Amino acid sequence: MQPEVVHPAEGKPMNFTQIYFGGDYNPEQWPEEVWAEDARLMQQAGVNLVSLGIFAWARIEPRPGAFDFAWLDRLMDLLHAHGVAVNLATPTAAPPAWMVRLHPEMLPVTADGVTLWHGSRRHYCPHNPDYRRYARRVAAALAERYKSHPALAMWHVDNEYGCHVGECFCPRSTAAFRDWLRARYATLAGLNAAWGTAFWSQTYTDWEEIEPPRAAPAQKNPAQQLDWARFTSDSWLACFQEQRDVLKAAAPDVPVTTNFMSFHRPIDYFEFARHEDVVSIDSYPDTSDPGWAAVSAMTFDLIRSLRQGEPWILMEQAASQVNWRQRNAVKKPGVMRLGSLQAVARGANGILFFQWRQSRVGAEKFHSAMLTHAGTESRTWREVQALGRELPCLNALLGGRAKAQVAILMDWHNWWALELDSKPSNDLKLLPGLRAWHRALYQRNIPVDFAHPESDLSRYRLVIAPHLYLVSDAAAANLAAWVERGGVLLMDYFSGIVDPNEQMRPGSYPAPFRGLLGLEIEEFVPYSPEGRNSVLTADGRRFETRFWADVIHLRGAEALARFEQDYFAGSAAVTRNAYSRGSAYYLGAELEPAGLEWLLERVLGEAEVQPVLAGLPEGVEAQRRADSQREWLFLLNHNAFPVRVRLPAGGRDLLGGQAVGGEIELPASGAAVIETVIDRSRQ
Numbered sequence: 001m002q003p004e005v006v007h008p009a010e011g012k013p014m015n016f017t018q019i020y021f022g023g024d025y026n027p028e029q030w031p032e033e034v035w036a037e038d039a040r041l042m043q044q045a046g047v048n049l050v051s052l053g054i055f056a057w058a059r060i061e062p063r064p065g066a067f068d069f070a071w072l073d074r075l076m077d078l079l080h081a082h083g084v085a086v087n088l089a090t091p092t093a094a095p096p097a098w099m100v101r102l103h104p105e106m107l108p109v110t111a112d113g114v115t116l117w118h119g120s121r122r123h124y125c126p127h128n129p130d131y132r133r134y135a136r137r138v139a140a141a142l143a144e145r146y147k148s149h150p151a152l153a154m155w156h157v158d159n160e161y162g163c164h165v166g167e168c169f170c171p172r173s174t175a176a177f178r179d180w181l182r183a184r185y186a187t188l189a190g191l192n193a194a195w196g197t198a199f200w201s202q203t204y205t206d207w208e209e210i211e212p213p214r215a216a217p218a219q220k221n222p223a224q225q226l227d228w229a230r231f232t233s234d235s236w237l238a239c240f241q242e243q244r245d246v247l248k249a250a251a252p253d254v255p256v257t258t259n260f261m262s263f264h265r266p267i268d269y270f271e272f273a274r275h276e277d278v279v280s281i282d283s284y285p286d287t288s289d290p291g292w293a294a295v296s297a298m299t300f301d302l303i304r305s306l307r308q309g310e311p312w313i314l315m316e317q318a319a320s321q322v323n324w325r326q327r328n329a330v331k332k333p334g335v336m337r338l339g340s341l342q343a344v345a346r347g348a349n350g351i352l353f354f355q356w357r358q359s360r361v362g363a364e365k366f367h368s369a370m371l372t373h374a375g376t377e378s379r380t381w382r383e384v385q386a387l388g389r390e391l392p393c394l395n396a397l398l399g400g401r402a403k404a405q406v407a408i409l410m411d412w413h414n415w416w417a418l419e420l421d422s423k424p425s426n427d428l429k430l431l432p433g434l435r436a437w438h439r440a441l442y443q444r445n446i447p448v449d450f451a452h453p454e455s456d457l458s459r460y461r462l463v464i465a466p467h468l469y470l471v472s473d474a475a476a477a478n479l480a481a482w483v484e485r486g487g488v489l490l491m492d493y494f495s496g497i498v499d500p501n502e503q504m505r506p507g508s509y510p511a512p513f514r515g516l517l518g519l520e521i522e523e524f525v526p527y528s529p530e531g532r533n534s535v536l537t538a539d540g541r542r543f544e545t546r547f548w549a550d551v552i553h554l555r556g557a558e559a560l561a562r563f564e565q566d567y568f569a570g571s572a573a574v575t576r577n578a579y580s581r582g583s584a585y586y587l588g589a590e591l592e593p594a595g596l597e598w599l600l601e602r603v604l605g606e607a608e609v610q611p612v613l614a615g616l617p618e619g620v621e622a623q624r625r626a627d628s629q630r631e632w633l634f635l636l637n638h639n640a641f642p643v644r645v646r647l648p649a650g651g652r653d654l655l656g657g658q659a660v661g662g663e664i665e666l667p668a669s670g671a672a673v674i675e676t677v678i679d680r681s682r683q
Helices: 033-045 070-081 096-104 129-146 171-185 188-195 223-252 269-275 292-305 333-343 379-397 413-418 430-443 473-484 511-517 591-609
Strands: 019-023 049-052 085-090 152-157 280-282 312-316 348-353 406-408 448-451 464-465 488-492 521-527 532-535 542-554 558-563 571-577 584-587 590-591 619-628 630-637 643-646 651-653 658-660 661-665 673-678
Touching: 019 312, 019 532, 019 558, 033 070, 033 379, 033 521, 033 651, 049 070, 049 348, 070 085, 070 129, 070 584, 085 521, 096 129, 129 152, 152 223, 152 584, 171 188, 188 292, 223 413, 269 413, 280 292, 292 312, 292 333, 292 430, 292 448, 312 643, 333 348, 333 619, 333 673, 348 590, 379 619, 379 630, 406 430, 413 430, 430 448, 430 591, 448 473, 464 473, 473 488, 473 511, 473 521, 473 571, 473 584, 488 511, 488 591, 511 521, 511 590, 511 630, 521 571, 532 571, 532 590, 542 558, 542 571, 542 591, 542 658, 630 661
Parallel strands: 019 049, 019 348, 049 085, 085 152, 280 312, 312 348, 406 448, 406 464, 464 488, 488 584
Antiparallel strands: 521 542, 532 542, 532 558, 542 590, 558 571, 571 584, 619 630, 630 673, 643 661, 651 658, 651 673
């Protein structure tokens, strides 16, 4: 079996010379006389980059092998003449109708055997050889035609891999799955051992007997399901790599990206990101949710972390409304600017939108755009123009990075395994735990990275491990060694339970962390929806738990809080274990938010982690970027009223263009970016 390992990035980091500003441009939806107006208005708005051709396959290749580039030539020239660079896309997310007619077997099939047809987008199986041949061909044609065009700034492969269709169960996919398993396990004996097929008489004696985890009478083999998730993620990556290689062969120095989708379960973004030159993300928080800024901050922290802090691009966001929620909130005045500046604060060097001009036809005609149906006589246009004038003021920070002393562990393989069925509770999900810890840190203005459990953790003072159910030996050793060197670890319940084959680790729970945590867990006690317990802390605080409790036996750790009810009343609920020069905390219950705050306060104190800026009014977000000489303090006021913020030192507000002293006033939904010179003599 091939081990799960963390590899270094392959792609060459992108060199940014300016903050990119623009959006998806779909001129194929409009008559050509509109294009000149688009170019003029882009120039007026400060647009310097557009993503072009993402869904234009039918226009680029109207018949098999017959390419029409004349219109695209004129468009590329027009944009270049107006100072607009192009992120040129391969249009492979929307195969044309002629391809489906010629190769209906390319259509994806669901686990229930339903074929998904042409008439939308992403209607292809990632394993179909005809589709992949056509995809390579159109990528090669685009690369050869435009590799030297002066407007070309970067390549954009496909669109939102794994969106809508996360997996395909057709015969081609079945055959590809068998090939993937042969490469992974080499022999059927190896596969049978890894999958535990002695259970329920599932032993395989021929590779052709193996099927995808389709609908079944009862619970499906968990190891089979986990490998299917791995295989599917690898399949989308293979589609990307084929096109990337074609583009790189023609233009090796042009950066390549594809747009990710936040915490998107079907694809291991840690693995995918290392094959790109720059990562990019589509972010659509629901701004009717009062906590939307925390949600988008978590997304931005993830995308920054995928390539160890390298600058990234916000490839898509809404200028105002989306069109796909049950009720689609308008971004109220100032909110679009705040979200854009939040992305820059957390490492983005590009702020783009979906899309430039709002569609008049199709499924997205009510999705907002930079240029709405109302044209230039709209609030959205005025805000877009204002942002386009403002972003160049921040070009000085292009080399600055956002750094964190706290990491939250994230591993897609653990996510896939944790949420398989047949657990003590199928209500245990990964994202709520990640969000709870991230939100608590966000509210304290403490920067956070997401880190793979096997990655280098030496830059962090505190590491939080939510529900690290599946863990490799390498990850367990990595965490122990990091704590030995002085790190502070906070791990919560249902961690260290299975190995990468989804097989129980021998002995009491959590087998790989018993020594590190100084405890053993006898059993798990998930509560019914009506169930309750409480924990009493050693310093006299009482907190409720409604979902989960571990029955813990101390083996060297100290109890910081104990359960008060049930048959295990008096046993430990929260523990701390001194381990060489560091310490390891364990949370054996789902605590109410106030309980998380109590615990987090303690571990932050021990780890000596400080906020970006202390004493801020509630609703004010602070984040720093820095290079070797300067730092930039971002202050974002998410309140509907003005606030005053005390500053540790003076500086220059790049947005306002003036010097500031020991205090600054932020208007409602206002922002400041304060530049200061780093005084190395005091370090």
